[in-house]
Amino acid sequence: MEAMNDLQRQQLILSHLPLVHRTVSKMHYKGTAFEREDLIQVGVIGLMDAIDRFQPQLGVPFDYYAGIRIRGTITDTLRKAGHLSKEKLAALSLFYREKAALEQQLMRSVTDDELFDHLEMTQKEQRGIFQTMAALPSASLEEILFDDASSSSLQERLVSEDTDGPEEAVMKEALSGALKSALTALEERDQLLLQLYYVEGLAFKEIAAVLEVSVPRVSQLHTRALMALRAALDGWR
Structure with missing residues (x-):
C-alpha cells in the first residue's frame, strides 16, 4: 500500500476493526486457551500485515x-496452539474415506x-474426530486442503504475481485447474455451501436458512465437502 504516516495508518486500522470483530465472531475457538479478546488482538496483527502487504495493482x-x-493469522495462531494439526x-480424511467405502x-x-463401531474406534479417537470437525470452520482453505502452515492463503497463491518464471506460472495454472475440477465434482448443494461460506461470508445459521436444513446439517455438509476437496487435491500436498 502507498506510504502513509502513523496517523493515517492508525486511522485505517481503526476503520477496519469491525472487520476483525466479524471475522473472530465466525471462528470456533471454544476449548482452546484463547478468549475472544485474545483473537481480536491477533486479528489486528493480521490487519496490520495486510496493510503492509497489500498490492492495489492486483485489483483485489x-x-x-x-x-x-x-483469518489466516488467527488460524495460524490456533493451529500452533494445537487446535488443528495435519495429523488431525x-x-x-481417513474417517470419511472409510465412511464412503462402508456406505458403498x-x-x-x-x-x-x-x-465408529465398524472401525472399533476408542472414545478418545471419537472425541478427536468431533473436535477436528468443530475446528474446520475456523481454518483457512489453504490449511485444510494443502497442509500449509504459512499464513499465505489459497487466494493469494492463485493471484500473486510474484512468480519465479514460466515453471511457477504453469504450476499456478495447474493448481487453479485442479481446484476447479475438484469443485465441479462436488454436488451442487455442496458447491453452493462453500460459495456462501468462503466467498459470501455467511454464517452457518444463515446458510441453513438458504439451504432449508438445520445448522448441524450445514456443519456436516461443510465437513464432507472439504474432505472431498482434500482427497481430490491429494497430489498437491
Missing part, C-alpha cells in the same frame, strides 16, 4: 484481502456411530 479490494490475512486432518458396501447411508 483491500477489505477482501484484509479479511483473508486476518489426516485422521478425519452396504448400499446405504451410515451414521457416525455405526462407523
Whole structure:
C-alpha cells in the first residue's frame, strides 16, 4: 500500500476493526486457551500485515484481502496452539474415506456411530474426530486442503504475481485447474455451501436458512465437502 504516516495508518486500522470483530465472531475457538479478546488482538496483527502487504495493482479490494490475512493469522495462531494439526486432518480424511467405502458396501447411508463401531474406534479417537470437525470452520482453505502452515492463503497463491518464471506460472495454472475440477465434482448443494461460506461470508445459521436444513446439517455438509476437496487435491500436498 502507498506510504502513509502513523496517523493515517492508525486511522485505517481503526476503520477496519469491525472487520476483525466479524471475522473472530465466525471462528470456533471454544476449548482452546484463547478468549475472544485474545483473537481480536491477533486479528489486528493480521490487519496490520495486510496493510503492509497489500498490492492495489492486483485489483483485489483491500477489505477482501484484509479479511483473508486476518483469518489466516488467527488460524495460524490456533493451529500452533494445537487446535488443528495435519495429523488431525489426516485422521478425519481417513474417517470419511472409510465412511464412503462402508456406505458403498452396504448400499446405504451410515451414521457416525455405526462407523465408529465398524472401525472399533476408542472414545478418545471419537472425541478427536468431533473436535477436528468443530475446528474446520475456523481454518483457512489453504490449511485444510494443502497442509500449509504459512499464513499465505489459497487466494493469494492463485493471484500473486510474484512468480519465479514460466515453471511457477504453469504450476499456478495447474493448481487453479485442479481446484476447479475438484469443485465441479462436488454436488451442487455442496458447491453452493462453500460459495456462501468462503466467498459470501455467511454464517452457518444463515446458510441453513438458504439451504432449508438445520445448522448441524450445514456443519456436516461443510465437513464432507472439504474432505472431498482434500482427497481430490491429494497430489498437491
